[in-house]
Amino acid sequence: MTFKIPSLCAALIMVITHVHGQNYEAQVDALMQRMTLEERIGQTVMYGGGWDKTGPTINTEFEKHIADGNTGAMLNVYTAKGTRALQKIAVEQTRLGIPLLFGYDVIHGHRTIFPINLALSCSWDLGMVEQSSRIAAEEASAEGLHWTFAPMVDVARDPRWGRISEGAGEDVFLGSAIAKAYVKGFQGNDLSANNTILACAKHYVAYGAAQAGRDYHTVNMSENELRNVYLPPFKATIDANVQTFMSAFNELNGVPTSGNKFTLRDILKDEWKFKGFVVSDYTSINEMIMHGFAKDSLESAKIGMNAGVDMDMMGEVYRKYLKQLITEGKVDEAAVNDACRRILLTKFKLGLFDDPYRYSDETRQKETIYKPEFLETARHIAAASSVLLKNDNEALPLSKDQTFALIGPLAKDEYHINGNWGGAGDRDGKSVSIYEGLLEYVSDKAIFYSKGCDIESEDQSGFKAAIETAKKADVVLLVMGESYHMSGEAASRTNLKIPGVQPELIQAIREAIPNKKIILVLMNGRPLNISEEKEEVNAILEAWYPGTMGGLAVADLLFGKENPSAKLTATFPRNVGQVPIYYNMKNTGRPIPKNNPKEDYKSNYIDSPNTPLYPFGFGLSYTTFTYSDFKISAKTIGFNETLKVSATISNTGNYDGQEIVQLYLHDKVGSVTRPVKELKGFEKIFLKKGERKVVTFEISTEDLKFYNAEMLYGVEPGEFEIAIAPSSDFEFEHMFELKK
Ligand code: NOJ
DSSP, rough: OOOOOOHHHHHOOOOOOHTTOOHHHHHHHHHHOOOHHHHHHHHHEEEEEEEETTEEEEOHHHHHHHTTTTOOOESSOSSSSHHHHHHHHHHHHSOOOOEEEEEESSOOSSSSSOOOOOHHHHTTTTHHHHHHHHHHHHHHHHHOOOOOOOOOOOOOOOTGGGGGGSOOOOOOOHHHHHHHHHHHHHSOOOTTTTTTOOOOOEEEEGGOOOOGGOOOOOOOOOOOIIIISSSHHHHHHHHHTEEEEEOOOOOOOTEGGGGEEEEEEEEIIIIIOOSSEEETTTTTTTTHHHHHHHHEEEHHHHHHHHTTOOBSSSSHHHHHHHHHHHHHHHHHHHHHHHHHHHHHHHHTTTTTTTTTTOOOOOOHHHTTTOOOOHHHHHHHHHHHHOOOOOEGGGGOSSSSSSEEEESSSSTTSGGGGGSSSSSTOTTTTTTTOOOHHTTSSGGGGGGEEESSSSSSSOOOHHHHHHHHHHHSEEEEHHHHOOOOSSSSSOOOOOSSSSOHHHHHHHHHHHSTTTTEEEEEEEEEESSOOOOHHHHSSSSSOOOOOTTHHHHHHHHHTTTTOOOOOOOSOOOSSGGGOSSSTTTOOOOSSSSSOTTTTTTTSSOOOOOOOSSSBTTTTOOBOSSSEEEEEEESOOOOOTTOOOOOEEEEEEEEEOOOEEEEEEEEEEOOOOOOOOSOEEEEEEEEEETTTTTEEEEEEEEGGGGEEEEOTTEEEEEEOOEEEEEEEEESSSOOEEEEOOOO
């Protein structure tokens, strides 16, 4: 390892920092004037580590790149000790002592793991989203991390795509609101505080629309669809001051998104005036060769930089080729300078030039991770994210004086329960299984356990024991679903059934105990086709992967300490053939008549209803809510006027509970066709048993805007249907008109 002059310049930079206070731009300029071209290129390079239980494991070649000033950032390295050691190399061994950025996938928690993002979105609770990412940032920053590769704000309408689990589901409006809440939680109000981290809006863009749900795949889409559906959540993160973006793996209309000047420079940097920096996805610049868009690595580096990707994650092509490309006149040095400037600016904002080790504090790490209050919050959030899909004859909540047959491959699981992208969360030891959760309520003598089968195997040899177990108890609790590897990156499925022989086990148990109460608790990372299982069981609780405290949260729901309030943010199909299926689709010239869904020459299937199994916005509670007394402030509004609509929501059941009240619009005629329904507002309210509340929404012209065929964003006069509803499954009854 070569040692360079200990950094006098680093000290100088710190002095300059203090002299100039918050004027980061000037400080970046001053620093850049001292930097060689190689050093500026070095800032655009990211390398990565591996890790084991003791902390990060770093390849010595990467350490050398850090010491040589060839590295601006590292990924997959955490712990206060590990990051401090690497930071020391950057600060003490490089000529200018520029600190490194440490980034990691803190996706739904760092150590304390919250429910997977799709689950969390089902809470429709922006406060909880912010709270969970705030806690994630507290823990991550205490382990030396400055940056998370989150939130994933890709609209996803295809449950075959495993990464649907990482986002906020299918809707633009809700997805945009949730995107903002994540950014606020991670970044806080002051980036220089040692408990805030940079957020990263990913994967830019349209990654969720991959052909046939195959990961990394082709996307062909009109600019109109791109602007109306896929771009808004990204724009929302900019409005929330997100500091970084990640370009994606997919191509968009023939141009890979990591080499797409139109989306990166024209839209993101010019139109939206994004001032932060763009990092590529993992080797996504190099992958343009396989896409057939770059002939070799040299050309891929040229395309990436010219398109506006500022940092190369793990691809090594910027380090190897940018200098040559500049010398040959193929990349403008100004582009590299701009990239370097953006990256340095974030380092200044984080306060790394004041103290490069400010996030790498072992005492704070010890005090912060798995704080009891974090775990308590995680428990509560997990309960708010589980969706009650079925509850016939009030099968739930359970009474404590019964016996339970606990069956299924996930019943005692502590491993899958954290879900994919489980951060640095300890899967064995810390996470609470559903079995352990139940023990908070009933003694182990009241629980008879039988695994029944594995998640994915075809082996039915455990069925017999499971059936015997089911016969012994008053109530059967089945805990089933996918393994966590079945969703997330590179985990697309063509079959949306509960895997393996689990469906057969459900059927066998039902046949053996036709009259007993069977409750199905599901853990999975995507909407599943549970059309048949739905008929076999009395209640279904979709718990997704509920995280570290998942078992307790599920038990809290099953025994009624918490009342389910979550509602689906992604449609559950009846069968895989309906996919993609989502509520805010367009109409056709031949819509299906309500009273005759099978009518010939209409837009229907001949072998399946078009309607979903469970629609967007749907979720039950132990209580019931009724909607009445819809009021609208005017039948006509002008361009700068606001409309008020309200409805009375009453808790008509036997429990206190929360209800997610939803506002939908339908723009009846547009210069480009508009979706049949669009969510435009929501409010989560708490109502005591017997209580009622008036919920009011305001609609302004801003809410009616969309991109027209010329890609102009604006409103068009005309008629709009409007509704306040408990889910997306309703018929409009009211309307208003927008007049010029
Ligand atoms: C690839 C994934 O697509 C991205 O989401 C993630 O942030 C990076 N790898 C880094 O782990």
